[in-house]
Amino acid sequence: MKADVVICGGAIIGSAVAWFLRDLGFDGSITVVERDPGFAQASTALSASGIRQQFSDPLNVAISRFGVEFIKGAKARWGLDLGLRENGYLYLANTAEGAATLRANHRVQSAAGADIALLDAPALATRFPHLETGDITLAALGLSGEGWFDNMGLLQGFRRAEVTRLRDTVTGLQVAGGKVTGVRLASGATIACGAFVNAAGPAAADVARMAGLHIPVERRKRTNFLFDSAEPPTGDLPLMIDPTGVWVRPEGRQFLTGCTPPDDPAVAPEDFEPRYQEFEDIIWPALAARSKHFEAIRLQRFWAGQYAYNTLDRNAVVGPHPEVTNFLFANGFSGHGLQQAPAVGRALAERLVFGEYRSLDLSPLGYERIVTDTPLTEGCVI
Numbered sequence: 001m002k003a004d005v006v007i008c009g010g011a012i013i014g015s016a017v018a019w020f021l022r023d024l025g026f027d028g029s030i031t032v033v034e035r036d037p038g039f040a041q042a043s044t045a046l047s048a049s050g051i052r053q054q055f056s057d058p059l060n061v062a063i064s065r066f067g068v069e070f071i072k073g074a075k076a077r078w079g080l081d082l083g084l085r086e087n088g089y090l091y092l093a094n095t096a097e098g099a100a101t102l103r104a105n106h107r108v109q110s111a112a113g114a115d116i117a118l119l120d121a122p123a124l125a126t127r128f129p130h131l132e133t134g135d136i137t138l139a140a141l142g143l144s145g146e147g148w149f150d151n152m153g154l155l156q157g158f159r160r161a162e163v164t165r166l167r168d169t170v171t172g173l174q175v176a177g178g179k180v181t182g183v184r185l186a187s188g189a190t191i192a193c194g195a196f197v198n199a200a201g202p203a204a205a206d207v208a209r210m211a212g213l214h215i216p217v218e219r220r221k222r223t224n225f226l227f228d229s230a231e232p233p234t235g236d237l238p239l240m241i242d243p244t245g246v247w248v249r250p251e252g253r254q255f256l257t258g259c260t261p262p263d264d265p266a267v268a269p270e271d272f273e274p275r276y277q278e279f280e281d282i283i284w285p286a287l288a289a290r291s292k293h294f295e296a297i298r299l300q301r302f303w304a305g306q307y308a309y310n311t312l313d314r315n316a317v318v319g320p321h322p323e324v325t326n327f328l329f330a331n332g333f334s335g336h337g338l339q340q341a342p343a344v345g346r347a348l349a350e351r352l353v354f355g356e357y358r359s360l361d362l363s364p365l366g367y368e369r370i371v372t373d374t375p376l377t378e379g380c381v382i
């Protein structure tokens with residue numbers, strides 16, 4: 001077997017790269033190798049499907065701004081309604097330091113064109129009367145370009161690209177003369193390749209190791225909880241991030257919630273056991289304190305997924321390895337990769353077709369910062 005481009009991982013990132021390659025008119029052969037086309041354990045399928053402009057790094061704002069426009073264009077492009085609910089993200093601060101961080105982020109976001117409003121406690125109470133605002137020093141609300149959407153719908157759109165799809169597992173890489181020359185599969189086959197894209201999500205470090213490369217990406221567990229409220233708050237509610245780190249947003253008539261666990265170790269590849277205790281110990285108390293509408297709630301369903309967590313700076317690693325130059329990374333998204341798929345897919349396709357970024361320069365996210373140990377830290381990771 002032979003392919004000009006082999007993509008390891010066919011979920012949102014791998015499929016986005018394939019789609020943008022075809023969109024740019026790439027007429028070479030593309031093979032996407034995916035071990036589980038049902039995506040049962042892919043982060044893409046287990047995600048909370050949010051998109052926001054509220055990042056601390058301006059490049060991440062630009063990436064998401066393209067993402068939201070791309071999602072809005074799905075109807076015209078594919079005839080798919082991705083159900084974007086542009087309700088915004090609402091960050092709450094309850095200390096002077098937290099307020100200063102929101103102000104600093106707001107300056108970055110506004111300069112990058114994001115549509116974010118700062119609200120003091122009285123303005124917050126007027127806008128969202130169900131919230132307890134007595135302790136709040138400042139809030140930041142996305143007025144447009146933020147919300148949530150249909151994750152699997154976006155994947156379905158990207159999967160329309162005409163490529164060869166193999167249900168198989170990449171088990172080894174042949175490297176010669178600074179290039180990946182062959183991709184070994186569990187089935188026993190080998191694909192000779194021109195370029196290789198690592199889109200393996202939480203398995204990114206394992207796949208990099210197959211080429212003798214290192215990427216500081218660990219699997220970190222995140223549990224999502226879906227609940228009913230006996231007396232739900234009304235109105236168009238945003239995705240709220242409480243100062244405790246607990247987040248909550250409407251999901252139809254229910255609510256979806258989760259938190260950044262205080263104890264956050266790397267987990268084993270097969271560990272998808274939800275951490276129910278987070279709901280009882282952290283989430284419910286925080287929600288009940290923030291709104292009386294979240295006192296009487298009933299848990300309906302919960303599941304765990306894995307973040308591909310970049311321990312250097314909680315930001316994506318995108319682009320070629322400086323020595324194995326046809327090995328391209330698209331990894332380490334640390335909980336914001338779904339919304340970044342359109343911009344990252346387009347960027348890597350440009351690298352492969354033109355040898356350079358043409359629309360949005362993603363070189364600050366390149367692998368070089370791993371070599372020089374120079375973090376490009378993203379402060380807003382949920």
Ligand SMILES: Cc1cc2nc3c(=O)[nH]c(=O)nc-3n(C[C@H](O)[C@H](O)[C@H](O)COP(=O)(O)OP(=O)(O)OC[C@H]3O[C@@H](n4cnc5c(N)ncnc54)[C@H](O)[C@@H]3O)c2cc1C
Pocket residue numbers: 008009010011012013014033034035036039041042043044045046047048049050051168169170171199200201202203207222223224304305306307308330331333334335336337338339340
């Ligand atoms: C609970 C949770 C909530 C999240 N919420 C959000 C959110 O609100 N907004 C947001 O933008 N992002 C969110 N994310 C992050 C987002 O889901 C991921 O960053 C994104 O889906 C990454 O996509 P991916 O294609 O890189 O990885 P994945 O979706 O994990 O896909 C990787 C694929 O590679 C395949 N694979 C791995 N190794 C091999 C191999 N050796 N051979 C063949 N196939 C292989 C896997 O089977 C898998 O299908 C969340 C993640 C989690 C876990």
